[in-house]
Amino acid sequence: MTFDYDLFVIGGGSGGARASRISAGEYGARVAVAEESRMGGTCVIRGCVPKKLMIYGSQMPKEIEEARGYGWVDASVGPFDWPMFRDKLNRELNRLEAAYTNGMVNAGVDTYKSRARIVDPHTVELSDGTRYTTKHILIAVGGRPALPGIEGEEHGLISDDLFQLERLPGKVLLVGGGYIACEFATILNGFGCKTILAYRGDALLRGFDEEMRDHVSSQVVNSGIELRVQVTPKRLEKVGERVLVTFDDDQQEEFDDVIFATGRKPYTWDLGLENVGVKLGPNGQILVDEWSQTSVPSIYAVGDVTDLVNLTPVAIRAGHNFADTVFGGKPKPCDFSQVPSAVYTRPHELATIGLTEEQAAARGQVDIYSGGFRPMRSLFAGSEARSVMKLIVDVETDLVLGCHIFGPDAGEMLQMVAVAMGMGATKADFDRAVAIHPTVAEELVTMRKPVRRVGEAKPATLRHSAVS
Template sequence: MTGKYDYDLFVIGAGSGGVRAARIAASHGAKVAVAEEYRVGGTCVIRGCVPKKLLVYASHFAEDFEEAAGFGWTVGETSFSWKKLIANKDREIDRLNGIYIRNLEKAGVEIIESRAVLKDANTVRLVADGREITAGRILVAVGATPFRPDLPGVEHAITSNEAFHLDALPGRIVVVGGGYIAVEFAGIFNGLGAETIQLYRGPLFMRGFDEDLRKILAEEMVKKGVDLRMNSDIVAIERKAGELHLKLADGDVLKTDAVMYATGRVPNTAGLGLENAGVALGPKGEILVDRFSKTNIDSIYAVGDVTDRANLTPVAIREGQAFAETVFNDNPVAVDHSIIPTAIFSQPEMGTVGLTEVEARTRHGEIDIYKTSFRPMKGTLSGSDEKTFMKLVVEPASQRVLGVHILGPASGELIQAVGIAVTMGGTKAQFDATIAVHPTAAEELVTLKEKWQPPAARAAD
């Protein structure tokens, strides 16, 4: 193929999906180049899940210091430096960026530091120098970008991109949004000592997650000091006397030092030249692809958030690997997006896999629910009244576990292991047959015996 084209594969975007696709394709003998206009590693490594998790860790320490007294520890005077945290975070991101670059180079992939746009189905143009490059296959892996609404004064607001580079921790901040990015950052800022308000335009945040998790998370966040305001939205932002005045839809005005929008992300397809190649887009600007990540143009593929299928880093990596196997190893692989274990690093943390209760009832009709809520053992001495919650959604006829939903410490770690069982089609009987690990919170997952009934049904019994 390279006799006809400059490269067998040209990847636009060096994020998680693009890097994995490039490395695997090169391992199968393809001549590969990757164009990246910012830094290698993509949203997750540079300005997403990795730095965010580091900030989540930082935000837990004030609570940990407080709870240590119950275990006999006397913690002396403490202080927090935002500048030191951000400097240490930046050093770690630099390290990871270097690893990604070395791994690509070791695989024989050429890295081109430039924005690349499509000229036609087999040609890209490098914005940095105007050079045109041809390729037998082009993979678009440019991810998504934070959405900011069109309203007066929105230029004063930040997104998650800028939150990682603030000069100082705001004394007061308003986080706008109801998804996992919003609740995670609300927890971060609150834990680090900022006066934090979270606004969401709907009646309850975390839409799409299990109803029990949504309700309990809201209760626990309020207990931790986050001011949650549902059915609330900003219509204008104005800077006055060194602070921001946020005019709300109900006429109220909030005064704050910073406002962060975490109201979703949109596929980063603007100005990419997709129309030059005739690539079909969906209503959100997402690139439409088939189960093998191929667009309507045979030579052009897309993976990751730019396709708006399941916007998670591990999914992008799996899609990139599947693409390379399919196209460059004659081994067709389609990614199954139906069961995806997910962790939300809210405070408290959440882990979920499979169907929610509402989804299961819609698809299967009658279902069995097993759930429990309890105070973890640590809380008996620490004094914390934070709840841990666990829920199993089970299909009655087959006894297959359709969904598992957890809220509490280490939920992300738990759901990875539980996700294996759910993906394998594990049944409630198999969960029950598993010997419990005691004393742990996780043992509840294999000791739940009594089906949950709504209060009205219990009263009737």
């Protein structure tokens, strides 16, 4: 059978763009991409990139304050021009979107500005009714913010809305306790908004290392954000230009804006998956194997729509592996057992890879190496902010099972740790490294004695000998 395309990609975000560009540009496949919104997807348009730029911008007053601690006594910051920043940010996002689009077009990819649905295992239909046949279909539509399902939630905003606000709120309620909530609280607080962060749990960043969760929570409070744990809204009402929130303890309070950062869900509705029997998981995610293949052999999926590890580099790697496997003759399964990640709070961010202390202790005996200190740069300026380095080491094998860094530019440091851990680094390997002094990162290779040992030792292997 002759197809219109070798590959039709639904979704032009990080994973879809990489898969299409490599498939067409490097392996000569006939490829098309349909994107209903903007090329570049969540990360480029309404996620990682604009968020990081907003974090940089929101911390400029702190940079000026630090400068005064170094003797620049006249250093000062004037009023913040939000419209100017927002418009400049949009111009940068337009540039990046064009770069994504041009990268695919230059590789020979046909692009369609349209929603696409699956008709059968080898046919997709655009929103204008046009149909194309294809040998393979790749779903890379990502995820969307999830609302909590409470009365009046339509009066709240989602994380996507933050980048297009007409004005910054004087008083804002952020609902959630994950990395998106923590980062947006950092941004809004840095821009001068009175920021309240409400989370139904007892500590921020569920799923992260417990010790590091405590450090992030303390920093959030010390930076001026009001943290309310074990409380969550149950109803929102519009009162003039403001939003009246009723919490689950029946307390009421008005805010200029309420922003929900209560998780994300795979964007699998209205894709036509029911037409072909693609199997979904309990959260609506598309179930795939290590080759990104769904229950339908001709249909694949990568990125947040699979709900495996919802990070941009993971989607990119899965998209590239797909292209290598299907069109490049170089089979590459996806292994996301060790994925580094970072939470861009300020003044210190949290970066992590591997097992948490709690996860490691549940598997066996581990030594915990941990060091806390006040970094030279901020200490000299009068800051009390502390950095913490933590290594989790298997007692039996000496393998480094986890690394957690809370400090300035933690993500930059952890990237190189990820290389070492991917090669099977041991604590002895870290010890052999010569420190670069004076740096924050040198603490990673100068922690000689564990602060504690946790977990239960694995039972000795029984050896049986023949008895004559």
